Amino acid sequence: MTDGDTHDKAETIKDRLLIVDDEVDFLRLLKRSLAKDLDCEVLTASSGESALQMLEEEPVDVVLVDMKMPGMDGLEFLERLRMRHPWVTAIMMTAHGCVELAVQAMRQGAYDFISKPFDHETLVFTLHKALERNRLLRENVRLQRRSRGEGVFQNIVGASPAMRRVFDAVQMVASSDLTVLITGESGTGKDLVAQAIHNLSARSHGPFVAVNCPTVPENILESELFGYKKGAFTHATQNKIGLFQEAHRGTLFLDEIGDISPAIQTKLLRVLQEKAIKPLGDTKTIKVDVRVVASTNRDLQEKIRAGEFREDLYYRLNVVPIEMPPLRRRREDIPLLCDHFLKKHCAELRRPCKTISPELMEIFLRRDWEGNVRELENTVMRGILFAPGEEIRPEHVGFASEHRSCLVFDDGSLQNLPYKEAKEAVLQRFHRLYLENLLAANGGNVTQAAKRCGLERQALQQILRRFGIQAEKFRRPGPKTD
Template sequence: MTEPRVLVVDDEKSMRELLAITLERQGYEVSVAEDGEVAIEAVRRDGFDVIITDLRMPNADGLQVLRAAKEHTPETVVIVITAVGSTETAVEAMKLGAYDYITKPFKLDEIHLIIRRALERKRLRDENLYLRKQLETQHRFDNIVGKSARMAEIFDTIRKIADSPSTVMVSGESGTGKELVARAIHFNSQRRTKPFVSVNCGAIPEALMESELFGHVKGAFTGAVANKVGLFSAAEAGTLFLDEITEIPTLLQVKLLRAIQEREVRRVGDTRDLKVDVRLIAASNRELEQAVSEGVLREDLFYRLNVIPIHLPPLRERREDIALLVAHFLQKFGRQLNKDVRGVTPEALAILERYHWPGNIRELENVLERAIVLGGGEVLGADALPESVRRERPMKALEVELPEDGMDLEATLDALERRYLQRALDRSGGVQTKAAELLRMTFRQFRYKLQKHNMARRGTAVEE
């Protein structure tokens, strides 16, 4: 790392030499100028991080040096030195862009502190500009931010498959940006001017899911007072994104498979098939192979959906992207909340890069929005972050023992799973939806587990 370059401008030789000697001892690379004209020539010829200039000098004064610096290198920090009684000129210098002023006589420690603060502010500003430039060029893809090798591979895959009609299966933990990938595929394809329809399958009641996906005709069932267009038809010539695909009931998966294969759907209560032209993208936060083995996802549907798989890594496995994501969200929320937040301190960034982010990018986004709303400065410090992030405790290691004669691992894991299910039911008072939340499961996943362990029939759970 190169030493910061400082230009000292003063017509008093003793003052120039004193500042030059003390600043060199502090590790700065120092140049000197005996008047304003020499300083202006130096500014035009070389670049400086900091300029310390007296205001009153022959030939050209400090204000002229300041104007020249801001014209040629606007990022240069300028500190002006003024005599007692010249504060009006110092205020004018501040209006022209000077970082600060100091009044003679001054203590050397005082000017050292001002320089350190000025350089830290300049570093944060330069870093923020650099990150913004990266965000605007090669490190973003339709609001997907990243520069890591794994994200670069995903960007490349999106470009290659955008115009393909093949189905795509996006997997990854909650909060990793699966819908953003789906949108990127759609809006980089020839279908970009047509509808992008997104639906969370876990949010649709089972009884209504077939009608939501395929539509229904008037009189098909009680309450069907008019024809309804299904999501497949709503996405005609565009893209249909089915999030949490494993939440679709098994019986309905058969009809979904037929819709993909035949490119036609049949509305509930109808006798005719309707042709559809839809690019299908599915997503799940589950291990798909495990979902197939457990019977939650039909194997034939899995293979039909998994033509082009894209797996999004959790944020803890792409920590090199956190600085870019932080810059992205500061820019986003600064604009939305009308707050001028230029960056985070090195300490705060270190905390953000160390935290394990169980909620992934969505959690990081929420943390930064909170920090900006509650914070009051241009730079977010560590104290602006939630205590849960600042004081992360490592997960307690689970001690395991392997008997000498071995063990039945599958039976042991089944027993352990059953115990956790029962413990969650006990703590929630038998309310299945609350028990599912305790175990970070969807309600349907939790109910499947109960059926698997023959617990539902024993009355151990009560649906909310």
């Protein structure tokens, strides 16, 4: 369950403020004084690490965090907060005279900052504004969820907590003109998220221009992005408008930006800073009104450490990060995705409607899907083409050997059930078998089990409750650590 889900269910729940500071006495004093003036629950954490752990376990609306802390400082905490909980409003506390750090924090997504020592009334006023902002964002998300189709948001299929967080982030950022960096493995649907941001923005009537950076040679990419004047180089027989100009008053999507050369990085940084381009061979700059959305499947911070990507460009692009989860971290979406692909591709390929056999669905649920959603879609398409009847079985998509190794359905009890009932039975068996084995392997430790299976602790607890599985039954003798 996401933070938004919790608040949707109970609008009477008080807002929550989390204060993060390494000075314990200061925390106690601030908690007492703010509890009197703010109609909200006040929580405290004495380090960035403990604050992040707290955020994983319970929803928080506003975070008030000190910039200077041992270990994880305020800026690192802010970066991780925005990656995991983009809907949480952050206010930074800075020492007097640290305006540059405060400005950097604002660029990285902080809502506001306040200097120490601060006036109590000013602090209360700032927090009131932040809490009100978060209520408006939450209400907007709630209304958007009501209007969504069943498991489909802007052509993106998913109902898992991981995908709901993505949908929430898209909805929140779409109304702004902030630059967005979408990260995730190949095949996770980063291009669909970029299109959704454009469709929901005020620029939706303008052009959406996409360029796959690695597919364009470096010597051509510059002229493609910025254009050129006649005579700028050999064979430049006429003026050419670049993609930035084509995307004027719209959105430019730079797909797989982690693969561009250092020379292009430098010129792109200049465009993002100055909001203007200079075509090759031209002496004048041209102002452009473009919202940039970029994506990458690379670890850009690792590339920065290796000297392969400019750090200043990274922070220009990473104003709002959105992380696309791999399919193995959202397995509960696989049946929904299969239904979607069956409807879509049976119609496109002019084939009768088909279904996924229970045996094949169980294999789908167990696979790691290195190619993610794209690989699943290609597999379903292959099944539509090669299955002679209405049902797609493991052998129709080359998974016969995996079927023989599967023990979940050896009893043949699902063969005579209708498709929907069989699919539900498959899911029930999968969840129970998977979760019980997971808990047994981790001695009933929910936190450890969540890390191992790639879910958040709160999400795993929700699934365990849904299927009536008690972690205590799997705990080994010894002191409790969970």
